[in-house]
Amino acid sequence: MSLAIDGTHDPALQSWVESANDTGSDFPIQNLPFGRFRGEDDADWRIGVAIGDQVLDLRAAKVIDSCDMNRLMRLLPEVRRSVRQAISEGLRVGSTQQNTFKAALRPQSEVELGLPCQIGDYTDFYTSVHHATTIGKQLRPDNPLLPNYKWIPIGYHGRASSIVPSGQSFRRPIGQTKAADQAVPSLGPCRRLDYELEIGVLIGRPNVLGESIAMASAEDHVFGVGLFNDWSARDIQAWEYQPLGPFLSKNFASTLSPWMVTVDALAPFRAPFSRPEGDPEPLDYLQSTANREQGAFNIELEVWLQTERMRQEGHPGERISQSNYRDAYWTVAQLVAHHTVNGCNLRAGDLFGSGTLSGPNPEQGGSLMELSVGGKQPLHLTNGETRSWLEDGDSIVLRGYCQQEGFRRIGFGECRGTVLPAAVSERKAP
Numbered sequence: 001m002s003l004a005i006d007g008t009h010d011p012a013l014q015s016w017v018e019s020a021n022d023t024g025s026d027f028p029i030q031n032l033p034f035g036r037f038r039g040e041d042d043a044d045w046r047i048g049v050a051i052g053d054q055v056l057d058l059r060a061a062k063v064i065d066s067c068d069m070n071r072l073m074r075l076l077p078e079v080r081r082s083v084r085q086a087i088s089e090g091l092r093v094g095s096t097q098q099n100t101f102k103a104a105l106r107p108q109s110e111v112e113l114g115l116p117c118q119i120g121d122y123t124d125f126y127t128s129v130h131h132a133t134t135i136g137k138q139l140r141p142d143n144p145l146l147p148n149y150k151w152i153p154i155g156y157h158g159r160a161s162s163i164v165p166s167g168q169s170f171r172r173p174i175g176q177t178k179a180a181d182q183a184v185p186s187l188g189p190c191r192r193l194d195y196e197l198e199i200g201v202l203i204g205r206p207n208v209l210g211e212s213i214a215m216a217s218a219e220d221h222v223f224g225v226g227l228f229n230d231w232s233a234r235d236i237q238a239w240e241y242q243p244l245g246p247f248l249s250k251n252f253a254s255t256l257s258p259w260m261v262t263v264d265a266l267a268p269f270r271a272p273f274s275r276p277e278g279d280p281e282p283l284d285y286l287q288s289t290a291n292r293e294q295g296a297f298n299i300e301l302e303v304w305l306q307t308e309r310m311r312q313e314g315h316p317g318e319r320i321s322q323s324n325y326r327d328a329y330w331t332v333a334q335l336v337a338h339h340t341v342n343g344c345n346l347r348a349g350d351l352f353g354s355g356t357l358s359g360p361n362p363e364q365g366g367s368l369m370e371l372s373v374g375g376k377q378p379l380h381l382t383n384g385e386t387r388s389w390l391e392d393g394d395s396i397v398l399r400g401y402c403q404q405e406g407f408r409r410i411g412f413g414e415c416r417g418t419v420l421p422a423a424v425s426e427r428k429a430p
């Protein structure tokens with residue numbers, strides 16, 4: 001596990017990039033998350049590291065000689081850590097490389113931030129037992145949690161082509177739905193559009209097809225994590241999901257934040273993995289001492305909603321829920337070990353969604369389906385508006401940060417997406 005706390009985490013470190021020293025900045029010198037950016041004149045993406053309100057062009061700073069993020073993600077953990085060390089040293093107050101690095105800085109506000117890497121295969125898990133139980137209760141009041149839940153990290157293979165960068169809008173999907181009182185289904189715009197608060201885990205080092213990854217080395221294969229919104233069409237989902245799981249209700253858009261916070265940066269923010277008393281211990285291939293002691297990540301998560309009206313009135317939006325990744329039922333290492341136990345090969349740039357991260361309390365639901373109890377109890381916003389489901393013009397912004405006594409707070413930036421009206425109201429057969 002990447003639990004090494006070193007000089008790059010020293011809370012006393014200050015950068016000559018002044019904005020990085022603001023206590024409210026998500027990107028102090030202790031963070032150094034990786035992403036891809038391009039300026040107006042750039043034909044291709046460049047690899048950058050966020051520092052304060054700037055982005056450091058790693059090739060221009062002579063830290064690396066490539067613009068291929070997926071290649072960089074494949075680095076051995078010790079090489080990756082040496083790159084982190086070099087960036088940290090160059091950005092520190094008093095660095096001899098200040099002039100070279102300074103020439104490689106661009107204001108984040110003046111560049112386009114893209115997807116952090118080329119996304120390969122995408123798998124979505126279901127790791128919040130609180131989410132699984134609340135949703136299960138709506139579907140099966142007497143039997144909310146299916147018997148495999150506490151033994152298998154449940155997941156399905158999703159679609160990578162429709163994963164979009166933060167800031168990009170998407171159209172309300174059209175699909176086939178059937179209400180309980182309808183005899184036959186109909187086609188039309190989704191009426192129960194929802195978001196899902198998730199962590200996105202980005203795979204770095206690949207494994208060979210046929211060879212599984214053990215718990216002990218699982219995190220060596222993880223490059224970093226970001227914020228992920230798995231937009232969901234609940235009415236389409238309800239009609240299509242049995243027996244093979246979600247399909248068109250999930251693959252019209254998913255939004256990923258631009259910055260990958262590395263597992264190295266997250267070393268001070270680890271937490272024990274434990275289960276409630278009476279729950280079964282996982283099978284051996286999903287257990288390790290390191291996982292029990294520090295397998296979880298202490299990441300505070302927030303969901304903000306900005307309606308069209310709020311935007312027009314200059315209102316920044318309202319926080320509608322909070323949870324913590326620490327409360328997930330399965331850890332990142334367990335997801336890697338389980339995904340590969342059959343020999344399935346992971347590749348650099350593969351993405352795991354954690355599944356909706358809801359906390360233990362009802363107001364900590366990570367989706368509207370939970371907060372509005374399946375649409376039955378609309379959410380009351382402070383400006384008088386209500387929401388059971390997302391409306392056209394609504395923006396959802398996910399935020400995340402880590403704080404721990406004795407360390408500098410680090411953040412994830414934001415993961416933002418806005419709902420546009422459906423492309424057409426109805427499509428009729430010719």
Ligand code: CA
Nearest residue numbers: 196230355356
């Ligand atoms: Ca999901």
